[in-house]
Amino acid sequence: xxxxxxxxxxxxxxxxxxxxxxxxxxxxxxxxxxxxxxxxxxxxxxxxxxxxxxxxxxxxxxxxxxxxxxxxxxxxxxxxxxxxxxxxxxxxxxxxxxxxxxxxxxxxxxxxxxxxxxxxxxxxxxxxxxxxxxxxxxxxxxxxxxxxxxxxxxxxxxxxxxxxxxxxxx
Amino acid sequence: xxxxxxxxxxxxxxxxxxxxxxxxxxxxxxxxxxxxxxxxxxxxxxxxxxxxxxxxxxxxxxxxxxxxxxxxxxxxxxxxxxxxxxxxxxxxxxxxxxxxxxxxxxxxxxxxxxxxxxxxxxxxxxxxxxxxxxxxxxxxxxxxxxxxxxxxxxxxxxxxxxxxxxxxxx
DNA sequence: ATCATCCGGTGCTAAATTGCAAGCGGTTTT
DNA sequence: AAAACCGCTTGCAATTTAGCACCGGATGAT
Numbered sequence: 001x002x003x004x005x006x007x008x009x010x011x012x013x014x015x016x017x018x019x020x021x022x023x024x025x026x027x028x029x030x031x032x033x034x035x036x037x038x039x040x041x042x043x044x045x046x047x048x049x050x051x052x053x054x055x056x057x058x059x060x061x062x063x064x065x066x067x068x069x070x071x072x073x074x075x076x077x078x079x080x081x082x083x084x085x086x087x088x089x090x091x092x093x094x095x096x097x098x099x100x101x102x103x104x105x106x107x108x109x110x111x112x113x114x115x116x117x118x119x120x121x122x123x124x125x126x127x128x129x130x131x132x133x134x135x136x137x138x139x140x141x142x143x144x145x146x147x148x149x150x151x152x153x154x155x156x157x158x159x160x161x162x163x164x165x166x167x168x169x170x
Numbered sequence: 171x172x173x174x175x176x177x178x179x180x181x182x183x184x185x186x187x188x189x190x191x192x193x194x195x196x197x198x199x200x201x202x203x204x205x206x207x208x209x210x211x212x213x214x215x216x217x218x219x220x221x222x223x224x225x226x227x228x229x230x231x232x233x234x235x236x237x238x239x240x241x242x243x244x245x246x247x248x249x250x251x252x253x254x255x256x257x258x259x260x261x262x263x264x265x266x267x268x269x270x271x272x273x274x275x276x277x278x279x280x281x282x283x284x285x286x287x288x289x290x291x292x293x294x295x296x297x298x299x300x301x302x303x304x305x306x307x308x309x310x311x312x313x314x315x316x317x318x319x320x321x322x323x324x325x326x327x328x329x330x331x332x333x334x335x336x337x338x339x340x
Numbered sequence: 341a342t343c344a345t346c347c348g349g350t351g352c353t354a355a356a357t358t359g360c361a362a363g364c365g366g367t368t369t370t
Numbered sequence: 371a372a373a374a375c376c377g378c379t380t381g382c383a384a385t386t387t388a389g390c391a392c393c394g395g396a397t398g399a400t
Contacts, residue, residue: 007216008278010271010285011198011264017275019191021358028181038377046177050359055378077367077376086274093266094181100263101180104256105187108178115180191387208348220388225349247347247396 017064018090022049022057027066027087028094031133032114032153036080037072046111061087082137091126091133095119113160114153125149187234188260192219192227197236197257198264201303202284202323206250207242216281231257252307261296261303265289283330284323295319 006012018024029035029045042054049057058081061067066087072078098115101107107115118125129149135142147155176182188194199205199215212224219227228251231237236257242248268285271277277285288295299319305312317325 005276006218007281008276009198009216009281010268010275010277012195012217012271013275013277014267014271015191015194019189019194021185021189024185024189025182028179039375042377046179047182048176050361051378052360052380053358056357058378075368075376079377089270089274093263093270096263096266097184098180100259101182101184104259105180105183106175106178107180107183111177111179209346212348220390221349222351222389223387226386245347245397249348 017066020057022053023061023066024090024094024097025049026054026057026061027083027090030067030081030083031088031091032094032150034150036082037078038081041081083133085134085138088130088133088137091130092123095126110157110160110164113156117153117156121149187236190227192223193231193236194260194264194267195219196224196227196231197253197260200237200251200253201258201261202264202320204320206252207248208251211251253303255304255308258300258303258307261300262293265296280327280330280334283326287323287326291319 005016018027025045025047026041026049029041033044035041035044038054038058041058042049042051058067058069062069064086065084068082068084070080070082072080095115095118098112099119102112102115102119118129121128128144131140131142131144132148132150134140175186188197195215195217196211196219199211203214205211205214208224208228211228212219212221228237228239232239234256235254238252238254240250240252242250265285265288268282269289272282272285272289288299291298298314301310301312301314302318302320304310
C-alpha cells in the first residue's frame with residue numbers, strides 16, 4: 001500500500017504525482033483539449049506520446065485518483081477517461097505554468113493564446129473553468145449560462161489560426 | 171544550438187525546462203531554503219539527491235539560464251549558485267504547487283506551513299517575495315523594510331517545529 | 341606542520357525508465 | 371468481406387537514474 005515518499009513536502013509530493021514529462025501533458029489534453037479516449041490522447045497530442053507510455057501513465061493517474069475510467073456506451077471497445085476533482089484542481093497550476101512558459105520560453109503564438117486568456121482572466125476565470133469541468137466530468141450542477149470558458153478558449157485558438165492561415169495564403 | 175522541442179505549447183516548453191523529478195526541488199531549496207552551495211544542496215535536501223544528478227541538473231539549469239554560478243570570495247573551492255529572474259518568476263508556480271499538494275497529498279504539517287502562508291498571502295505576498303529574491307540574488311534595490319517574507323516563512327517553520335518537539339517531550 | 345574535514349564534483353555499475361515499432365484479439369464501418 | 375479502428379501489450383535498444391566510492395585541492399584546528 002505505502003509507497004515510499006522522498007519527503008513530506010507538499011511541493012515534492014505534488015512532483016511525485018505529476019512531476020514527469022508526460023502526466024501534465026495528458027491532463028492538459030484531457031481538460032483543455034477535451035480528449036477522453038486512448039486513441040485521441042495518442043494521436044492528437046502535439047507532442048507525440050508513445051502508446052506504452054500513455055498506457056502506463058493512464059494507469060498511474062488512475063491509481064493516484066487523478067482520473068477515472070469508464071466504458072463508452074456507444075462503442076464496446078472504447079474507454080472514457082475523465083479527470084477527477086483532484087486533477088481539476090490543477091487548473092491554477094496550469095495557468096501559472098502557461099504564464100511562465102509564455103514569458104520565458106519560445107512558445108508559439110497560436111499555442112499561447114489559451115494561456116494568455118487564462119492568465120488575463122485570473123482566479124475568477126480559473127474558478128469558472130473548474131466549475132465547468134466539474135459539471136462536464138463529475139456531473140455537478142452548473143448555474144452559469146452563455147458561452148463556456150472552454151468554448152471561449154477554443155474559439156480564440158481557432159480564430160487566431162484562421163487569421164494566420166489567411167495571412168499566409170494571401 | 172537548437173534543441174528539438176516536442177511542441178510550441180507554453181506548458182510543454184515549461185515542462186521541458188523543469189518537468190522532471192529534481193529541477194524544481196533544487197530551485198525550491200535555493201529560493202526557499204537559502205541553499206547556494208553544492209554541498210548544501212546535496213546534504214541538506216529533504217529528498218536526498220545524489221551528487222551526479224545534482225551536478226547534472228545544475229549544469230542544465232545553468233544552460234537554461236535558470237541559475238548562475240559564481241566563485242565564493244571567502245573560499246576558493248566554493249561555488250555560489252543563484253537563481254536568475256527566470257527562476258524567481260517561478261514563485262507563483264511554487265505557490266500553486268504547494269497549495270495543491272497541501273490539499274491533495276499527505277504532506278506533513280511542518281513542511282506545509284510555508285506553503286500555507288504563501289497560499290494565504292496570495293499574489294501580494296508572492297510579489298513581495300520575488301522582489302526580495304531579486305534583491306538578494308540580483309542586487310535589485312529593495313524599498314520595503316521590516317521582516318522579510320523569507321524570514322517570516324522560516325520563523326513560522328521554526329515555531330511549528332519547536333512546538334511539535336515540545337509537545338512530544340512533555 | 342600535520343591531519344581531519346570540507347570542497348565541487350567524476351566514474352563506475354546496476355537498475356529503472358523511455359522511445360519506437362510491431363502486433364493482437366476484438367469491434368465497427370464501409 | 372474487407373478495411374479501419376479500438377485499447378492496449380510485447381520486445382528490444384537506448385537513455386536516464388540511483389547509489390556509492392573516490393579525487394585532488396583548500397581549509398581549519400591543533
